[in-house]
Every structure is written in structure tokens, then in C-alpha cells.
Amino acid sequence: MVKPTGNQAPGNRAPIKQVRSACNTVTPATHALRPDFDAGKVMINDLQKRLRCGSRCPRISRMSSEPLVVEFEERGVLRLRGPLTTENLPPFQNAVRREDSPTLFLDLTDVPYMDSAGLGSLVSAYTSLQKLGRRVILTGVNERVAKLFEITRVEQLFLMFPDLHAAIEALTSSGTA
Numbered sequence: 001m002v003k004p005t006g007n008q009a010p011g012n013r014a015p016i017k018q019v020r021s022a023c024n025t026v027t028p029a030t031h032a033l034r035p036d037f038d039a040g041k042v043m044i045n046d047l048q049k050r051l052r053c054g055s056r057c058p059r060i061s062r063m064s065s066e067p068l069v070v071e072f073e074e075r076g077v078l079r080l081r082g083p084l085t086t087e088n089l090p091p092f093q094n095a096v097r098r099e100d101s102p103t104l105f106l107d108l109t110d111v112p113y114m115d116s117a118g119l120g121s122l123v124s125a126y127t128s129l130q131k132l133g134r135r136v137i138l139t140g141v142n143e144r145v146a147k148l149f150e151i152t153r154v155e156q157l158f159l160m161f162p163d164l165h166a167a168i169e170a171l172t173s174s175g176t177a
Contacts, residue, residue: 076101084118109140
């Protein structure tokens, strides 16, 4: 039998893996020594422990849902305030369904971020309105959301302007508003 040296496990030539938990503590992964190890069960238990530590844990914290407020500025203009995420899609979807103007302006100036569900909802609104012969125009898209559009390659779907005034001015001067 080989004597363990450094970080090797007794009776095993493979080094003991060290696992860094979400709370930044290092513990040896002893599961390599146990033939009856159930990785799925250990992962679930570990995740449950991490979630229980809540705010004490710097890496994993429970997401607090910030509200999304949808304001009807005027006919055809919806101003969104707050993140467009899974938790708050219904107000956005309902507002898009209620709006019946030929051109829908979505002012995203106060939308700090969106998740994949929010992005999917925007694309869904675009395709639904496009089938009805209507347009969706985005204004005030911040850098973070613009990067999401670029990575997912949906920026080509939408006309985007820096602000609502610039969008209205550009469309009225081209005669397509």
C-alpha cells in the first residue's frame, strides 16, 4: 500500500479534492473514498445548506424580486420601470395586449436588466405584433440590456433609439410614424 503524501487519500493514489463551498469554506471531498456515494443526493443537500445560510452567504443569496411598473405615457407608448424578469412578466404582457396602436414604443430607460424570460417576452411581443402588421420600437436601452440583445442576436429585430423623443422625431421625419 502506498503511503499518502501531501493531499492524497489513504489507500487511494488520487489526491483528495478540496471543495470550496458557497460560504467560502474549504472542505475535503471525502466522497471519492466512499463507494456508496450518491452524487445527486449530496449536491441537493449541499444546495439546501447553501440556501439556508441566506444572507450570511456572500455568493448565494435569494433573489429579491423588484417590481416592474408599466406606465401608459400616451397612446402607443409604454414606459417600463424595473427589471423585466420571470417574476414580473404578466404586467408587461397584459399592457402589450391592451395597446392597439400601429406602432408600439417601449421605453426601457428605467429597466436595469432583464432575464431570458423577459427577453423571450419582448421577442414574443415583436412577433405577435409583426403578424398583425404593427411595429415595436425600443427606446432608452441601457448598455447591459443592449449587450444581452447582441449576445442573443435579437438586436436586428428591433428599431432602437436613445430616447423616446429621438424615436418619434426620426419616424415622423421619415413619414412612417
